[in-house]
Amino acid sequence: MIIQDVINHLHNLAPLAYAEDFDNVGLLVGDKNETVSGILVTLDTLEAVVDEAIENNCNLIVSFHPIIFSGLKKLTGKTYVERVVIKAIQHNIAIFSIHTALDNALQGVNSIICDQLGLTNKKILIPQSGTIKKLQTYVPKANAEALRKSLFNAGAGDIGNYESCSFNVEGEGTYLGNENSNPVLGEKGKLHIEKEIAISVTFKKHLESNVLKTLFDAHPYEEIAYEISTLDNTNQHIGIGMIGELNEAMTTEDCLKFIKDRMNTECIRHSKPLNTSIKRIAVLGGSGSFAISAAKAAKADILVTSDLKYHDFFSAENSIVLADIGHYESEQFTKSFLVDYLSKKITNFAIILSKTNTNPIKYL
Numbered sequence: 001m002i003i004q005d006v007i008n009h010l011h012n013l014a015p016l017a018y019a020e021d022f023d024n025v026g027l028l029v030g031d032k033n034e035t036v037s038g039i040l041v042t043l044d045t046l047e048a049v050v051d052e053a054i055e056n057n058c059n060l061i062v063s064f065h066p067i068i069f070s071g072l073k074k075l076t077g078k079t080y081v082e083r084v085v086i087k088a089i090q091h092n093i094a095i096f097s098i099h100t101a102l103d104n105a106l107q108g109v110n111s112i113i114c115d116q117l118g119l120t121n122k123k124i125l126i127p128q129s130g131t132i133k134k135l136q137t138y139v140p141k142a143n144a145e146a147l148r149k150s151l152f153n154a155g156a157g158d159i160g161n162y163e164s165c166s167f168n169v170e171g172e173g174t175y176l177g178n179e180n181s182n183p184v185l186g187e188k189g190k191l192h193i194e195k196e197i198a199i200s201v202t203f204k205k206h207l208e209s210n211v212l213k214t215l216f217d218a219h220p221y222e223e224i225a226y227e228i229s230t231l232d233n234t235n236q237h238i239g240i241g242m243i244g245e246l247n248e249a250m251t252t253e254d255c256l257k258f259i260k261d262r263m264n265t266e267c268i269r270h271s272k273p274l275n276t277s278i279k280r281i282a283v284l285g286g287s288g289s290f291a292i293s294a295a296k297a298a299k300a301d302i303l304v305t306s307d308l309k310y311h312d313f314f315s316a317e318n319s320i321v322l323a324d325i326g327h328y329e330s331e332q333f334t335k336s337f338l339v340d341y342l343s344k345k346i347t348n349f350a351i352i353l354s355k356t357n358t359n360p361i362k363y364l
């Protein structure tokens with residue numbers, strides 16, 4: 001097994017195409033064609049984590065946060081980031097980061113928090129837009145069914161719980177090939193009219209190269225007429241944050257105690273308790289102040305997130321409870337989730353959970 005094989009498994013879980021633009025995901029250090037000796041999973045790649053990888057003969061670190069985030073201009077060992085990268089390179093250890101690709105995945109960071117809190121009716125809190133694409137192409141009537149099937153096999157035509165979705169309109173296509181053309185139907189130099197079907201299908205943006213390759217392989221024409229567009233529709237299965245419901249409503253105080261226990265956190269900073277009971281819980285692992293208005297709009301009773309500032313708490317406005325459970329604490333269960341996921345996909349060697357607590361924040 002090579003590093004790229006492991007990356008393919010992670011890509012199936014959380015395609016990197018859905019990571020946020022500001023992020024730096026993917027293989028940050030190392031050669032994707034290297035054979036894997038072992039995999040260590042961590043939330044952050046610190047020097048102690050690289051040491052752990054060396055001790056356990058792991059040449060791939062799967063890290064949630066990217067160690068290289070805003071670029072590296074020098075590698076002198078002056079900062080912890082430089083020292084981690086130098087040590088990893090010296091010991092031939094690759095580092096892969098999944099970060100916001102997993103934040104935006106349906107089975108990702110926020111679904112893990114929902115499961116930890118036992119929430120039901122889970123939905124994406126802020127669905128992504130611009131991630132659904134549409135292909136329209138024109139094909140001779142006799143070839144339409146085969147082309148549709150090929151496109152469906154490439155992943156096009158999936159909408160929610162439905163697959164093989166397409167729209168088809170019959171019409172006439174015209175073309176006139178020049179002396180260099182080699183038309184499959186008709187003759188060069190003669191205007192040809194062919195009964196064609198216009199096929200429209202939608203697909204998720206990470207499948208674009210696959211869908212296009214399939215179109216070029218399966219379409220009979222020498223020159224293929226097609227259009228690809230990006231839709232403004234939101235994708236209910238991709239996006240950041242999640243909202244779900246408790247089986248039974250609780251008072252704010254009971255709910256905060258419950259969250260503290262389930263999320264294994266020492267401290268929750270929160271806004272004023274609500275007079276009404278809490279049933280709908282919005283969650284956003286990591287820094288989540290940007291999700292306050294979305295949580296309110298989704299009628300959440302509480303937003304469980306981290307990195308809230310003093311002024312953020314004012315925006316609760318007696319309509320929601322804002323609970324800051326700590327950045328590391330909100331993402332900590334992601335590590336064992338990734339270990340479980342990779343262990344199911346890769347059975348010939350152990351996937352190791354890092355023992356290093358990388359939380360830089362301590363409580364008195």
Ligand SMILES: [Zn+2]
Pocket residue numbers: 065285286287327331
């Ligand atoms: Zn984070």
